[in-house]
Amino acid sequence: MGDNSVKNENEITLAFALEKDSLSDLAKIPKSDLHSHAGRGGHISFFEKYAGVKITPREDPFESLFEMNQWLKENVKCHLPDGAEGYLKQIEASFAQASADNVTVLALSFCVDEIELLGGMKSFRKTIDGLRDRFAPNTKLYPDLALGYFPEEVKALDEILSCKWFSGVDINNYTGTYTMEELKRICRKAKGAGLLLKAHIGEFGEADDVWRYAEELELDQIQHGVLAAKSEKVMRYLADNQIQLNVCPTSNVMLKVCADYKTHPIHTLCENGVKVTINTDDLLIFNSTLSEEYLKLYRAGMKASDLEVIRQTGLHYME
Ligand SMILES: [Zn+2]
Numbered sequence: 001m002g003d004n005s006v007k008n009e010n011e012i013t014l015a016f017a018l019e020k021d022s023l024s025d026l027a028k029i030p031k032s033d034l035h036s037h038a039g040r041g042g043h044i045s046f047f048e049k050y051a052g053v054k055i056t057p058r059e060d061p062f063e064s065l066f067e068m069n070q071w072l073k074e075n076v077k078c079h080l081p082d083g084a085e086g087y088l089k090q091i092e093a094s095f096a097q098a099s100a101d102n103v104t105v106l107a108l109s110f111c112v113d114e115i116e117l118l119g120g121m122k123s124f125r126k127t128i129d130g131l132r133d134r135f136a137p138n139t140k141l142y143p144d145l146a147l148g149y150f151p152e153e154v155k156a157l158d159e160i161l162s163c164k165w166f167s168g169v170d171i172n173n174y175t176g177t178y179t180m181e182e183l184k185r186i187c188r189k190a191k192g193a194g195l196l197l198k199a200h201i202g203e204f205g206e207a208d209d210v211w212r213y214a215e216e217l218e219l220d221q222i223q224h225g226v227l228a229a230k231s232e233k234v235m236r237y238l239a240d241n242q243i244q245l246n247v248c249p250t251s252n253v254m255l256k257v258c259a260d261y262k263t264h265p266i267h268t269l270c271e272n273g274v275k276v277t278i279n280t281d282d283l284l285i286f287n288s289t290l291s292e293e294y295l296k297l298y299r300a301g302m303k304a305s306d307l308e309v310i311r312q313t314g315l316h317y318m319e
Helices: 014-019 044-051 065-075 083-100 112-117 121-135 151-162 180-192 207-217 226-230 232-240 249-254 266-271 290-299 304-315
Strands: 031-037 103-111 144-147 168-171 196-201 221-224 244-247 276-278
Touching: 014 290, 014 304, 031 221, 031 244, 031 276, 031 290, 031 304, 044 083, 083 103, 083 112, 083 121, 103 112, 103 304, 112 121, 112 151, 121 151, 144 151, 151 180, 168 180, 180 196, 180 207, 196 207, 207 226, 207 232, 226 232, 226 244, 226 266, 244 266, 249 290, 266 276, 276 290, 276 304, 290 304
Parallel strands: 031 103, 103 144, 144 168, 168 196, 196 221, 221 244, 244 276
Antiparallel strands: none
């Protein structure tokens, strides 16, 4: 039997699906998404169907995060009801997408104002778990608490952590909202509650920031971190300390962090022994599924065997 033979689902390997250039086969393979902002993990087609409209995906890179958020508002959110109802549709879409692409390990990040929107931690947890059970029953959810948006959010930290629902904390805007001392206090508290420490670093800024913040905050994983590829010293630090980078290739292309998939820093990071995973960031905006991310990197020259190592790394999240 040659490569053209029909394989049943359990026999399909990542290498087979990549060589066949088959998105439908890739979608059958279990994968992880460890860097996904909860309300932005759905597919455009979900919202087209829901609202009965045509949404044209953005093709050109965004000039700024502000422009990116405007695009979301003007192209998707305008078709959704305000408040909790629209938000819950977005979460439903994220779970539906995880199910459709066989994302079996999913770390979605939620902000404090999302918890408040649903009436506090108790009802938030019940609602989100209910949506997962209904729309992504085969997906293991590892929720991240996203912090860094407004200083008052930390007031809710004790109550949120006491619910023991979150698996990780994800610091966003690492220079914008808190001082290093405040970040250290937050991270110590989160670590004390058994949470994995993650932060958005090394997407913009300096390569040295990745090292500095990873060391000072004792981070377990870094969201993006791709600027580390500019410094052998920083890559050695990450590799020696087994600090995992949850990389989002299309997000980086669409926000002009790099020009294309061939020149994406993931190639250099892997060559230098840095542990990475592949993720979507804001699938709804960047319009690239996890299966598409794997295919794009394969077409850009990554070996199927290296992509398989990355897939396995993601599936063993928090082990
Ligand atoms: Zn992100």
